Amino acid sequence: QTGSANTNPSDSADDEYITNVSIGTPAQVLPLDFDTGSSDLWVFSSETPKSSASGHVTYSPSKSSTAKKLSGASWSITYGDHSSSSGDVYTDKVTVGGFSVSSQAVESATKVSTQFVQDTVISGLLGLGFDVGNTVKPRAQKTWFSNAANSLAQPLFTADLKHQQTGSYNFGFIDTTLAKGPIGYTPADGSEGYWGFTATGYSVGGAKLNRNSITGIADTGTTLLLLDDDVVNAYYNNVESAQYDDSQQGVVFDCSEDLPSFSFGVGGTTITIPGSLINLTPVSDGSSTCFGGLQSSADIGINIFGDVALKAALVVFDLGNERLGWAQK
Numbered sequence: 001q002t003g004s005a006n007t008n009p010s011d012s013a014d015d016e017y018i019t020n021v022s023i024g025t026p027a028q029v030l031p032l033d034f035d036t037g038s039s040d041l042w043v044f045s046s047e048t049p050k051s052s053a054s055g056h057v058t059y060s061p062s063k064s065s066t067a068k069k070l071s072g073a074s075w076s077i078t079y080g081d082h083s084s085s086s087g088d089v090y091t092d093k094v095t096v097g098g099f100s101v102s103s104q105a106v107e108s109a110t111k112v113s114t115q116f117v118q119d120t121v122i123s124g125l126l127g128l129g130f131d132v133g134n135t136v137k138p139r140a141q142k143t144w145f146s147n148a149a150n151s152l153a154q155p156l157f158t159a160d161l162k163h164q165q166t167g168s169y170n171f172g173f174i175d176t177t178l179a180k181g182p183i184g185y186t187p188a189d190g191s192e193g194y195w196g197f198t199a200t201g202y203s204v205g206g207a208k209l210n211r212n213s214i215t216g217i218a219d220t221g222t223t224l225l226l227l228d229d230d231v232v233n234a235y236y237n238n239v240e241s242a243q244y245d246d247s248q249q250g251v252v253f254d255c256s257e258d259l260p261s262f263s264f265g266v267g268g269t270t271i272t273i274p275g276s277l278i279n280l281t282p283v284s285d286g287s288s289t290c291f292g293g294l295q296s297s298a299d300i301g302i303n304i305f306g307d308v309a310l311k312a313a314l315v316v317f318d319l320g321n322e323r324l325g326w327a328q329k
């Protein structure tokens with residue numbers, strides 16, 4: 001068995017990617033942010049304060065004949081951007097791209113932080129990280145993919161995120177026609193709950209790859225490519241107008257700049273992010289100053305290959321073989 005779901009950028013800056021998920025009986029369809037950097041499936045619900053839920057699609061377990069309260073269970077999560085949410089837990093049927101898990105832990109939000117209240121294009125997150133990262137207490141719950149894995153044709157999923165176009169999350173199969181190049185595989189480290197891996201080197205503007213390895217995570221839930229300062233500086237030293245903008249909390253440059261590409265080696269292949277994908281968006285509507293898609297990871301303490309990097313590739317998240325596959329597209 002397999003599943004295939006379309007995913008769409010949330011706005012003109014590809015800030016997030018939105019995927020519709022069916023929960024309960026009859027189906028309640030919620031737009032969720034699929035996040036390989038976390039391991040909770042949580043939703044805005046009938047239990048979310050009305051003022052916070054305004055503008056969001058919500059899940060009502062009381063309207064689902066297959067919903068069951070998971071007695072005594074609670075959850076609480078804080079994300080990299082200091083956003084947070086918490087609540088209680090139900091189990092219900094959850095269908096993604098036509099594949100159903102009959103008893104999935106659906107974490108209902110009784111509290112959400114302002115970032116989520118304001119982010120009305122999503123009704124929650126679907127974590128695609130490793131189960132060790134799940135926050136439900138007293139007993140951690142499995143992710144939707146973990147529950148699905150044994151019934152899928154292959155215990156893997158792929159992410160095909162695109163710039164300002166519809167992409168896909170495929171479950172149980174690899175559609176190699178989505179890629180231009182071969183798939184390079186490298187071991188994945190799931191011990192922290194993320195999809196950790198090591199790139200063997202990098203280069204700017206099509207130069208030969210160096211041998212400075214970069215260890216980080218493949219993260220669909222982070223917008224940017226966040227790397228060490230020495231890598232960030234090596235890149236922006238090639239961008240004449242680049243400067244750090246305190247108010248923007250990042251490197252900005254003239255939108256008219258012709259940005260160099262950024263390449264990294266992984267699994268014996270090379271992934272090249274075209275410069276166009278690194279020109280993310282004007283700092284404000286109509287501004288001629290643009291915000292960089294490559295920024296520093298210094299204050300996070302972990303390198304993150306977020307959507308800016310993922311948009312250049314077809315990425316295989318292979319749980320069965322504990323490996324990540326990257327193919328140029």
Ligand SMILES: CC1CCN(C(=N)N)CC1
Pocket residue numbers: 035036037038079080219220221222302304
């Ligand atoms: C290490 C951090 C990466 C960003 N996050 C995420 N995608 N959920 C939070 C954890």
Ligand SMILES: CC1CCN(C(=N)N)CC1
Pocket residue numbers: 033035037079080081083115116119221222
């Ligand atoms: C990984 C998550 C970070 C927090 N999010 C947000 N503020 N909209 C969603 C993605």
